[in-house]
Amino acid sequence: MLRVPYNDLYEALHRAMLGLGLREDRGALSARLIAETTRDGVYTHGLNRFPRLEAMVLNGSIDIHAEPTLTASFGSIERWNGNRGIGNLNAYVAINRAITLAKQNGIGGVALGNTNHWMRGGTYGWLAAEAGLFAICWSNTLANLPAWGATTPTLGNNPLVIAIPRVSGEHVILDMAMSQFSYGTLASYAKRNEPLPVDGGFDTAGNLTRDAAAIEASQRALPIGYWKGSGLALVLDMMATMLSGGLATHQFSPDPLRETGQSQLFLTIDPTNITSAAELTHIADAIIDDLHRATPADPTKPTRYPGEQTIQLREENLRLGIPVDPEIWQKITSKH
Amino acid sequence: MLRVPYNDLYEALHRAMLGLGLREDRGALSARLIAETTRDGVYTHGLNRFPRLEAMVLNGSIDIHAEPTLTASFGSIERWNGNRGIGNLNAYVAINRAITLAKQNGIGGVALGNTNHWMRGGTYGWLAAEAGLFAICWSNTLANLPAWGATTPTLGNNPLVIAIPRVSGEHVILDMAMSQFSYGTLASYAKRNEPLPVDGGFDTAGNLTRDAAAIEASQRALPIGYWKGSGLALVLDMMATMLSGGLATHQFSPDPLRETGQSQLFLTIDPTNITSAAELTHIADAIIDDLHRATPADPTKPTRYPGEQTIQLREENLRLGIPVDPEIWQKITSKH
Numbered sequence: 001m002l003r004v005p006y007n008d009l010y011e012a013l014h015r016a017m018l019g020l021g022l023r024e025d026r027g028a029l030s031a032r033l034i035a036e037t038t039r040d041g042v043y044t045h046g047l048n049r050f051p052r053l054e055a056m057v058l059n060g061s062i063d064i065h066a067e068p069t070l071t072a073s074f075g076s077i078e079r080w081n082g083n084r085g086i087g088n089l090n091a092y093v094a095i096n097r098a099i100t101l102a103k104q105n106g107i108g109g110v111a112l113g114n115t116n117h118w119m120r121g122g123t124y125g126w127l128a129a130e131a132g133l134f135a136i137c138w139s140n141t142l143a144n145l146p147a148w149g150a151t152t153p154t155l156g157n158n159p160l161v162i163a164i165p166r167v168s169g170e171h172v173i174l175d176m177a178m179s180q181f182s183y184g185t186l187a188s189y190a191k192r193n194e195p196l197p198v199d200g201g202f203d204t205a206g207n208l209t210r211d212a213a214a215i216e217a218s219q220r221a222l223p224i225g226y227w228k229g230s231g232l233a234l235v236l237d238m239m240a241t242m243l244s245g246g247l248a249t250h251q252f253s254p255d256p257l258r259e260t261g262q263s264q265l266f267l268t269i270d271p272t273n274i275t276s277a278a279e280l281t282h283i284a285d286a287i288i289d290d291l292h293r294a295t296p297a298d299p300t301k302p303t304r305y306p307g308e309q310t311i312q313l314r315e316e317n318l319r320l321g322i323p324v325d326p327e328i329w330q331k332i333t334s335k336h
Numbered sequence: 337m338l339r340v341p342y343n344d345l346y347e348a349l350h351r352a353m354l355g356l357g358l359r360e361d362r363g364a365l366s367a368r369l370i371a372e373t374t375r376d377g378v379y380t381h382g383l384n385r386f387p388r389l390e391a392m393v394l395n396g397s398i399d400i401h402a403e404p405t406l407t408a409s410f411g412s413i414e415r416w417n418g419n420r421g422i423g424n425l426n427a428y429v430a431i432n433r434a435i436t437l438a439k440q441n442g443i444g445g446v447a448l449g450n451t452n453h454w455m456r457g458g459t460y461g462w463l464a465a466e467a468g469l470f471a472i473c474w475s476n477t478l479a480n481l482p483a484w485g486a487t488t489p490t491l492g493n494n495p496l497v498i499a500i501p502r503v504s505g506e507h508v509i510l511d512m513a514m515s516q517f518s519y520g521t522l523a524s525y526a527k528r529n530e531p532l533p534v535d536g537g538f539d540t541a542g543n544l545t546r547d548a549a550a551i552e553a554s555q556r557a558l559p560i561g562y563w564k565g566s567g568l569a570l571v572l573d574m575m576a577t578m579l580s581g582g583l584a585t586h587q588f589s590p591d592p593l594r595e596t597g598q599s600q601l602f603l604t605i606d607p608t609n610i611t612s613a614a615e616l617t618h619i620a621d622a623i624i625d626d627l628h629r630a631t632p633a634d635p636t637k638p639t640r641y642p643g644e645q646t647i648q649l650r651e652e653n654l655r656l657g658i659p660v661d662p663e664i665w666q667k668i669t670s671k672h
Binding site for chain 1: 408409410411412413414415440441442443444445447470472482483484485486487488490498500508510512516534535542544560561562564565567568570571572573574575577578579581584585586587603605606607609610611615616619620622623626627630631632633634637638639640641642
């Protein structure tokens with residue numbers, strides 16, 4: 001495994017962003033968000049996604065100079081147009097605006113339309129939690145998931161993020177998509193010729209299967225909880241699109257390199273005016289302690305809360321260097 | 337099947353509520369909410385739950401005279417104490433308060449602690465949607481679901497409701513719990529000796545199974561999406577409890593007749609100040625049309641949106657009478 005120091009990763013991404021033509025400060029921020037995602041162990045949505053971002057800038061799907069603009073506002077809620085700018089920079093503006101609104105009003109909401117892939121959704125949960133706020137955020141995506149009972153892709157795997165702040169910094173960050181497995185995960189199981197740990201979709205004959213290659217062939221991945229995740233994916237798409245005025249899942253090009261115009265929602269709650277820090281800590285710690293006390297099915301694998309592994313991976317990667325894909329690393333460092 | 341006219345059902349429930357000692361107007365409202373739930377086809381959470389409500393009033397878990405009280409407030413968010421009053425009356429106050437807050441500020445939030453079972457969660461989604469608002473609401477429950485990787489119940493099946501208002505009145509109301517199947521559903525499959533349509537949990541040997549009786553024996557029901565629903569159930573419990581100050585899942589008595597002190601959260605968004613009614617209708621209709629156009633796996637079963645069946649069942653039940661359990665119906669009408 002190739003590991004590089006965090007600063008080298010950040011500098012390489014920063015140079016690459018400037019190479020794409022971004023303004024200095026915007027290139028620095030976008031590079032930092034991608035480097036932090038990689039540092040935190042979410043490799044699929046960090047450096048490894050840079051080539052796709054680059055391709056979408058080059059094919060005109062993303063406008064590197066565009067900044068989000070406020071289009072409507074009422075009390076605690078705002079609607080923004082992402083103007084098809086860089087996805088993580090747009091989402092960064094949106095979550096920070098939602099945080100400000102929540103600090104002023106207890107709750108804040110930003111509906112962001114016409115944006116681009118936000119990379120790691122968890123990033124915006126971490127930002128809210130670091131500010132001491134709860135957050136619920138989601139994005140829609142292109143159609144890559146059949147609705148329950150259908151054979152054709154109708155729904156997006158719409159990532160949903162829920163952030164629980166903790167005074168200790170050990171935030172609980174749920175960051176999950178609506179498909180049981182992403183097509184990226186299916187591809188790596190198929191490549192290793194390894195069965196999925198649980199059913200991940202249907203084969204072409206319509207039977208539930210753990211065979212990743214069979215699901216790739218049918219394009220019938222499973223929503224989490226079958227009919228339940230199917231319903232959840234639908235309402236997330238509806239709510240984000242209706243509030244933001246961006247594209248709905250059914251309106252995206254099926255070409256991932258043309259997936260632009262997303263609808264996203266960022267909701268935040270500031271608890272400080274209705275609770276005390278001591279009460280928040282006491283309640284959160286007791287719930288986490290109870291989870292950790294659960295009898296594990298495999299004694300070597302204690303139960304974990306969402307995001308628990310992140311802090312450990314972050315520390316390890318800062319100490320040993322950030323694991324990078326040698327091919328992508330070579331490309332990014334030779335070109336820029 | 338025994339069917340009774342809606343008014344007879346409502347009158348019987350109203351008399352029963354007064355029989356429990358409720359004040360006239362409170363008895364009428366609680367009876368109406370239970371009757372409407374039954375009318376809408378959610379039989380498990382309507383009339384069929386009345387005996388449990390009655391038992392909990394009699395054993396002192398529910399205080400029929402208690403009304404919720406505001407304990408903290410800041411801008412768009414409020415914290416209420418349910419004072420262990422009737423669950424659906426408390427939740428009715430909370431959702432209406434959240435609707436008022438959203439009309440004033442764009443978004444509204446009510447954290448309600450120390451309450452009781454809200455019966456059908458969808459009720460509060462319908463109330464928000466009828467007012468033209470989006471809503472996200474949930475409750476925690478007693479521990480009845482092992483966390484992913486654990487063999488002991490740690491999580492609640494925490495129902496989550498997401499409501500999408502539509503001008504036509506054909507609201508999209510997602511109302512789902514975190515367990516793939518409730519223990520009630522498992523019991524009816526076991527009774528009929530019928531396999532579940534998909535895996536519903538583990539047997540005592542730790543294998544995933546569709547055998548409902550085996551899951552009843554192991555008490556290891558599955559969260560939706562395995563590790564994903566497990567994480568979601570945890571963060572819903574944390575967020576509702578930390579904001580409301582009510583009990584967390586791990587603090588409830590395992591006895592369902594003593595399940596009192598719940599934590600609930602009611603979030604609402606009023607879109608009228610940042611969108612137009614025409615835009616909302618246009619976007620929602622296009623998404624629903626696309627869903628209905630998906631190729632069904634079974635040509636006789638077109639894909640449906642969450643809540644689509646409700647309006648049809650409601651019409652049918654109003655026309656033919658509301659299906660009731662003869663035994664429960666006999667008891668309630670003979671006693672009161």
